[in-house]
Amino acid sequence: MRCKHRVANFSLLRATLIALSLHAPGLAAEWLHDSAAIMGTRVSVELWHEQADEGAQAIQEVFDEFRRLDDKLSPYKEHSELSLVNRMAAEAPVPISWEFFHLLEISQDYSRLTDGAFDITFASVGHLYNYRKAIKPSHEATQASLPLIDYQHVILNKQQNSVFFQRPGVQIDLGGIAKGFAVDQAIDLLRKRGIAHALVTAGGDSRLLGDHQGRPWQIGIQAPRRKNAIATTLNLQDSAVSTSGDYERYFEADGIRYHHIISPKTGRSAAQMQSVTVIGPNATRTDALSTSLFVLGVEAGMALINRLDDLEAVMIDQHGKLFLSQGLQGQRP
Ligand code: AMP
Ligand code: MG
Numbered sequence: 599m600r601c602k603h604r605v606a607n608f609s610l611l612r613a614t615l616i617a618l619s620l621h622a623p624g625l626a627a628e629w630l631h632d633s634a635a636i637m638g639t640r641v642s643v644e645l646w647h648e649q650a651d652e653g654a655q656a657i658q659e660v661f662d663e664f665r666r667l668d669d670k671l672s673p674y675k676e677h678s679e680l681s682l683v684n685r686m687a688a689e690a691p692v693p694i695s696w697e698f699f700h701l702l703e704i705s706q707d708y709s710r711l712t713d714g715a716f717d718i719t720f721a722s723v724g725h726l727y728n729y730r731k732a733i734k735p736s737h738e739a740t741q742a743s744l745p746l747i748d749y750q751h752v753i754l755n756k757q758q759n760s761v762f763f764q765r766p767g768v769q770i771d772l773g774g775i776a777k778g779f780a781v782d783q784a785i786d787l788l789r790k791r792g793i794a795h796a797l798v799t800a801g802g803d804s805r806l807l808g809d810h811q812g813r814p815w816q817i818g819i820q821a822p823r824r825k826n827a828i829a830t831t832l833n834l835q836d837s838a839v840s841t842s843g844d845y846e847r848y849f850e851a852d853g854i855r856y857h858h859i860i861s862p863k864t865g866r867s868a869a870q871m872q873s874v875t876v877i878g879p880n881a882t883r884t885d886a887l888s889t890s891l892f893v894l895g896v897e898a899g900m901a902l903i904n905r906l907d908d909l910e911a912v913m914i915d916q917h918g919k920l921f922l923s924q925g926l927q928g929q930r931p
Contacts, residue, residue, distance in 0.1 A: 627646060627647060627648040627649075627650075628646075628647070628650055628653075629644060629645070629646055630643075630644070630645055630646075630647060630650060630653040630654055630657060631643070631644040632654070632657045632658075632661075634661045634664075636661060636664040636665055636668055636800075637664060637667075637668045637672070637776070637777055637780065637800060637801075638674075639777065639800055639801035640799075640800075640801065641660070641661065641664050641780075641798075641799070641800045642797075642798075642799045643657045643660050643661075643784070643796065643797070643798050643799075644796065644797045645657065645788060645793050645795060645796035645797070645807075646793070646794070646795035646796070646811070647793060652791075653793075656787070656788055656791050656793060659787055659791075660784040660787060660788065660798060663780065663783050663784055663787055664780050664784065664800065667776065667779070667780045667783065668780075670695070670697070670698060671698070671701075671772050671776045673721070673725075673771050673773070679694055679695060679698050680698070680770065680771070680772065683698075683761055683770065684721075684769050684770060687761050687762055687763040687768075688762075688763040688764075688765065688766040688767070688768060690762070691753075691755060691758060691760035691761065691762040692760055692761055692762070693758060693759055693760045694759060694760065694761055695759075696759060699754065699756075699759050699761070701772060701775065701776070701779060702718075702752065702754055702761060702770075703754060704775070704779075704882065704886070705718045705749070705772065705775055705886070706749055706752070706754070708775070708886040708887070708890060709749040711890075711902075712887075712890040712893075712894065712902065713894075713898075714748075714749065714862055714863075715861075715862065715890045715891075715893040715894045715898075716774060716775075716886055716887075716889060716890040716893070717747060717748070717749045717862040718749065718752070718770040718771060718772055718774070718775075719746065719747050719748060719749055719751060719752060719768055719769065719770055719862075720747055720771065720774075720860040720862050720865075721769040721770055721771035722743050722746035722747050722767060722768050722769045723735065723740055723743045723744060723746070723747055723860060723865035724769075724771060724858075724860050725769050725771070726739060726740070726743065727856065727858075729847045729848060729849055729856070729857070729858060732849040732851065732856075734851065734856050735865075740864075740865040740866065741865075743767065743865065744864075744865045745765075746765055746767045746768050746769075747862045747865060748862075750764075751763055751764045751765050751768045752764075752768070752770065773858075774859075774885065774886060774889035774890075775882060775885050775886045775889075776885075777800040777801055777802075777803045777881075777885060778800075778803045778838070778840060778880075778881035778882045778883070778884060778885025778886065779881070779882045779885070780800060781798050781799070781800050781803050781804065781805045781838070781881035781885075782805065782838075782880050782881050782882050784798045784805075785798055785805050785807055785881075788807060789807065793807065794807060794808045795807060795808040795809065795810065795811070796808070797810075797815060801846075802840055802841040802842060802843065802846075802888070803838070803839075803840045803881050803884065803885045804817065804838065804839050804840070804881065805837070805838040805839075805880065805881045806834055806835055806836060806837060806838070806839075807836065808835060808836060809835040809836075810835075814833035814834055814835045815833070815834055815835060816831055816832070816833055816834075817831065817832045817833075817834055817839055818830075818831045818832075819831070819832065819841060819873070819875050819912055820841065820843065820845075820873070822843055822844065822845045822872035822873040822914055822918070823845070823872065823918065829873070829912075829914060829920060830912060830920065832875075832877065832912075834877065837877055837878065837879060838877070838878055838879065838880050838881035838883070838884045839875060839876070839877045839878075839881075839884055840875065840876050840881060840884035840885045840887070840888040841873060841874065841875045841888060842859060842871075842873070842874045842875075842888040842889050842891075842892040843872065843873040843874075844857040844859065844867070844868075844871065844872055844873070844892075845857075845872065845873070846858075848867075854867075855867065855869075859889060859892045859893060860893075861893050862893070868892055868893045868895075869916065870892075870895035870896070870915060870916055871891075871892050871895060871896070871913060871914065871915055871916065872914045872915065872916055872918065873913070873914040874888050874891040874892045874899065874911065874912075874913050874914070875888065875911060875912040875913075876888040876891060876903070876909060876910070876911050877909065877910045877911070877912075878908055878909045878910075879908050883908075883909070884909075887902075887903075887909065887911075890902075891903070891911060891913060895915075896913050896915055896921050899911065899913060900913065900921060900923060903923045904923055904924050909923070910922075910923045910925045910926050911923045911926075912926065
C-alpha cells in the first residue's frame with residue numbers, strides 16, 4: 599500500500615502510532631507503507647524513498663527477513679531450530695547456527711543484567727499455558743516444573759557453537775526478544791539500501807530510522823484498560839521502543855488475569871504491571887528489557903533503567919498509575 603500526503607494512523611497491537619506526513623508537495627518521492635502477518639503478530643513498515651518501486655521492494659525484503667527468522671525461531675514450527683533444540687538439547691549438545699547461538703548469548707546477558715527476570719527457560723512452565731483456550735497448569739504441575747526455569751541450565755559452548763540443557767524437561771522460548779531482534783535486522787537491511795527515514799514495527803516492538811520529515815515520530819502508548827485510547831505520547835527519532843502489556847494475550851479465571859509474561863520465580867503471570875514501555879538504541883535491547891521490567895515491577899525496574907544511560911521507561915502499574923524514568927521527567931512525554 600502506498601500513501602502520499604496523508605496522516606498515517608496505525609493501530610498497533612500494543613502501541614498506537616500516529617505519524618504525520620509533512621513532505622513538500624510536488625516531490626516525486628513518497629512515503630510507502632505496508633504490513634503483513636508474521637511471527638504471530640502484525641509487522642508493518644513505513645519508509646521514505648525517492649523511487650517508489652525500490653522502496654516497495656525494500657519493504658518486501660523486510661517481510662522476507664521476518665519470515666526467515668520466524669522459520670528459525672518459532673516454537674510453533676516443528677522444524678524450527680528452536681523446536682529442534684527443545685527436543686534434543688537435554689540429551690546431548692546440539693550444534694546450532696551462529697545467529698541462534700548469538701541470540702542465546704544475548705538472552706543470557708539479559709538474564710544476568712536483570713537478576714533472572716528475563717529468562718528464556720520460563721517456557722519450561724510457560725508451555726503449559728494456552729491463552730487462546732484459557733488453559734493453565736495446576737498448582738502442582740507449576741511447582742513440579744518450576745525448578746526447570748533457570749537460565750543457568752542452558753550451557754553454551756562457543757568453540758562448538760552448541761547448546762546443552764543440564765536438566766531434562768527444560769524448554770526455551772525467544773518470544774521476549776525475537777521480534778526486537780528481527781526489527782533490528784530489518785532496520786540494518788533498510789540502512790544498507792540507503793534508506794534514511796523508516797519505521798519498522800512488529801507487535802509491540804518498533805524502531806525508527808531518522809525522523810519523519812524534519813519532525814520526530816510520534817509514538818502513542820496504548821492505555822492498558824481502555825481500547826484504542828492512548829496513555830501518553832512519545833516524540834522519538836533514531837531509536838527503538840518496545841511495549842509489554844498484560845492486555846493482549848490473556849484470559850481471566852477466578853478473578854486472576856493469566857497473561858503471557860511469566861515471573862521466573864513463581865511460574866505465574868507477573869502481576870505487578872499493566873504495561874511497560876522501554877525506549878533505547880535498538881529493539882533487541884528494548885524488547886528484552888520491556889519484558890524484564892514487566893516482571894521486575896516499578897521499584898526494581900526503574901532502578902535498573904535509571905542506572906543504564908541509554909534507556910528510558912514508562913511503566914503503568916496494576917492500579918493504572920504511570921511512572922517515568924529520570925530522563926523523561928520534566929519533559930512530559
Ligand atoms: P513481550 O511482549 O516482548 O513482553 O514478550 C512476551 C513474550 O516473552 C511472551 O509471549 C513469552 O514468549 C516471552 N516471555 C514471557 N515471560 C518471559 C520471561 N520472564 N523472560 C523472557 N521471556 C519471557
Ligand atoms: Mg519484550
